[in-house]
C-alpha cells in the first residue's frame with residue numbers, strides 16, 4: 600500500500616474548493632480553511648480539511664502555521680528560445696516602443712542553437728519557476744518559424760511538459776516577408792503536420808504586424824482539424840478581432856486581453872468560462888504599457904487566469920508571485936482573486952481539473968509559503984516566500 604503523509608498545522612489553506620467542509624464562506628471561490636491539514640497518498644491529495652478532523656496516516660509534517668496553496672499553473676510561456684534581448688529592453692526603458700518585430704532577433708538565435716542548448720534553457724526556466732511555486736507550465740514554439748525548427752521546438756518542449764502549444768504563427772517568417780499568404784499556407788500545411796504530434800494546443804499572434812483576423816482564423820481552424828485546441832494571443836497591443844475569434848472558435852483562452860471593447864468583454868462573459876481571459880502583467884510591466892483591467896473582466900463574470908508569458912522579449916520573468924503582486928497593485932484584483940487566477944484560473948485555461956485545487960483526488964501539487972497567508976504574495980512583493988513545493992506528491996523543492 601502507498602504510504603500516506605499528513606501535512607498539518609497549516610495556518611491557512613487555499614483549496615479553490617468552496618464546497619469543502621470547514622471552508623470559510625467569506626473567502627468565496629478560494630475555499631480558504633484555517634488550522635487545516637492535507638493528506639497526500641502517492642501522487643494525489645487523499646483528504647483536505649480542518650486539522651482536528653484529520654485521519655490517521657503513516658507520516659506527518661508539521662508546517663508551523665504557514666500557508667499552503669495549490670502550485671501555480673502558468674498557462675502561458677515561451678521557453679524554447681536562445682539569445683538575449685537585454686539591449687532591446689534597455690532601449691525600451693529609455694523610450695523606444697515595443698513591437699512584434701523584436702521576435703525576429705530571437706528567431707535567428709534559436710535557429711542557430713543546438714537541441715541540447717534549447718532543452719537546457721527550457722529545463723532551467725521550468726526549474727526557476729518551480730522554486731517560485733509553479734508546478735504546471737505551458738510552453739510554446741514560435742521562435743523557429745520553419746517546419747524543422749518549429750517541430751524541434753515542440754519536441755524539446757515535450758521533454759519538459761505535456762502542455763505544449765504550436766505557435767508557428769507567431770510572426771511571418773523572415774523568408775516569407777513578401778508572401779504572408781505563402782507563410783500561412785506553410786503554417787496550416789506541412790508545418791502543422793510536423794508539429795501536431797508534439798502539441799496539445801494551437802496559438803496565433805493576432806495583432807498588427809503579426810496576423811490579421813482572417814489569417815488567424817485559418818491557422819486556428821487548421822489546428823482544430825488536426826485535433827489541437829485553440830488559444831490566442833489576442834488584443835495585446837491594439838484593439839483587434841482576436842478575442843472575438845477566440846470565443847467564436849471555442850478557444851480555451853484569450854491571452855493578454857489588454858485592449859478590450861465592451862463587445863469583447865461581453866463575448867468572454869458569454870462563453871460561460873469556456874474561454875478564459877489570461878492576463879500577463881509581466882508583458883505590460885516590461886514594455887511599460889497600460890495594464891489590462893482585470894476588475895472589468897471579473898465584474899462581468901469572466902473567468903480570469905494570471906500567467907507570466909515568460910519570454911526573452913516582452914516579459915522575461917518566470918515569477919508567478921510577481922504577477923500576483925502586480926495584478927493586485929495595478930489591475931484591480933484583490934489578493935484572493937489574484938491567487939485564485941494564478942492557480943485555479945490557470946488550470947481552467949488549460950482545461951485541467953486535476954491541478955489548481957487542493958481537494959480529494961487532485962494531483963498533490965502544493966506550495967508552502969514562508970508566510971501565514973497567501974495575501975503575503977502581494978503584501979510582500981519581490982520577497983522569495985516559497986518554502987517548499989510538492990509535485991505529484993513528491994517534495995520537488997525545499998529552501
Ligand code: NIG
Nearest residue numbers: 702804832882908910912913
Ligand atoms: O506574448 N505577443 C507575442 N509574443 C510574445 C512576445 C514575444 C517576443 O517579444 O519575443 C508575447 O508577449
Ligand code: FE
Nearest residue numbers: 675677832908
Ligand atoms: Fe505570449
